Amino acid sequence: MRALLFVLCSATVYADEIIVRDADSLRTALRDLKPGTTLKLAPGDYPGGHSVGGVEKLTIEALDPKNRPHFKGGGNAWHFSCCNNLTLRNLRVSGQTGNGLNLDDGGELTKPVTGITIEHVEVSDIGPKGNHDGIKCSGLDGLTIRDCTLTGWGGQGIDFVGCHQSLITGCRFIGKEGFTASAAIQLKGGTSDVIVEKCHFTHAGERPLNLGGSTGLPYFRPQGVKYEATRLIVRDNVIEGSLCAAAFVGVDGAEFTGNTILFPTKWIFRILQETREPGFIPCRNVRIKDNRIVFRRVQVQIDINIGSDTAPETFRFEKNHWFAEDKPQASKPRLPTEEQDGVYGADPR
Template sequence: MRVFLALSLLAGPVAAATHEVDSAATLSAALRSLKAGDVVKIAPGDYAPGNFVTGIADLTIEARDPKNPPYFKGGKEAWHFSRCPGLTLRHLKVSGQSGNGINLDDGGEMERPVVKVLIEGVEVSDIGPDGNFDAIKCSGLDDLTIRDCRISGWGGQAIDFVGCHKSLITGCVFTGKPGFSQHTGPQFKGGCEDIVIEKCRFKDAGERPIQAGGSTGMDYFRPPGAKYEARRITVRENTIEGGMCATAFTGVDGAEFTGNTVKSPEKWIFRVLQETKAEGFPPCRNVVISGNSFVFQRAKVKDEINIGADTAPETFRFEDNHWLAEDKPEASTPKLPVVEKGGSYGKQASGTKRKTPGPE
């Protein structure tokens, strides 16, 4: 028996394309025709907000000229990416949104995180200005890197991680502005795990410049059923100047705060809080605070640590930190919930080399 094979076009995937964009019309056309692996290069100029991309893998959207980035002004959101693994956003400018500046999510598929996203050299400003509106919002992302970005003036969070894992924020600058509510800077909650924030600079970055933990509705945890707001959070080698405190540990189950420089907090140096009190959630606990420099005004900082109810401050560990009340060096010794090992206080550390630069 003879067999006839109908040879239709058995082509493989369509090759990725590079889209050169220089106007709102060409941007809109490029976004309508995207395929996996495409690159969108955007020329300098002003562009409309409200750009939505869903289900495109390995997409790159970047400035044609990194020194003169495209500018996405106003509207509710500048960009929203849903289920876009392998996404790269590079050298964009976003400003003046009433909702979130940039929003990335898993499309509600909470057991299937979006992986390998890079946000680099992006500038986001003037978001909100009031209420729970974020400069960069990330929900359900793993292996996410946010590098060398600048964020100034926001409503809720500068960066909001909800159920993100194995991710890094590095080399970013966060600057608060008058007239913006700025509840927290970067925040890690809703089942976040294995997050590092390092080598960043903060200047007057709100009530809680960094928040390890938080308060999340039970339906939004990733993975579903997680019994921790955040765990294994590392805050290292940052400079934090101003703000109500340096960092709030809020229902976190394990964190490290190491090698940071904290200068001129307005009221406290740390807050230890428990906002999620559902069954099975442990108290805020197991935080190591080591090798940091704290320079403050005793006239402002009456208590170094604000300890809320239902927390476990006795599980914290303090080691080798330097504490200096600039206006009253003899009163530099902090009141801590446990005895510190190897700390130095005020004039006792006069021979110690200390680095206390302010943010750019």
């Protein structure tokens, strides 16, 4: 049985657990955090604007998972820097003018932060205009974001810059009128070995999935790579609306498989190159397989938007089901390479 060490304000403190019941006791608890601490937050409203640096094995979670503490306003709700093995669970954040959650390596480009888990977190109303992200991640390895909901953001719902060996699973992304969302998920800046699976995107920005992107060279992790992202897997997601379902942007190797695409409004996919530094590879080596794609020809007249300085001839299309709901006889897309075993004109739903 853990010994009661002391009682401070309205926070009850144990050897490794602090029960926080209001904003004042949260500020008190944050002053002297120790590795291995668990903060359990009582229901209620809390201000944003909290920063934590260099604390390992920290857990911040709801005392009552059915009644989540709500962090309102501030530049960021929380900023965590160099916090290995951090867990955030059953929280709400909204109304930030910068980012909802900001997690990074403190600018130590060769020392990634490892072992972060974010689960059952709700993020909403970030920005609303400009490059303001729901969850901003820079220099993180072994990150898991699970069963989170993001609604309304100005830039990206989740933005990875130089993150590796990570998973985004079971999340929901819902665009909101008046917010300048460019993407729901963006993976760039040397990001590699990331899986995005079982997520649902509803009108979630201009590019719900921005696989790659445009990053200033000083921010790449690791330094010196010649791609925005590599070895990405996007599988078993549902993508509704938006200008396109996914954009491949300076990526060198990705798999897009088993997804359901419903009614993009301009293109189905985009193949683009936005970083054109010397030696940078063209967007290439993408496999698009076993997807169900339902669209309307009155909206989608160009199936794939192909930009300059890309390598569309390296894209492979296999066993996709394409259905133009308003014109089934025009379901077969114009692709940069010949598809293997594609199915055209039959409703795959």
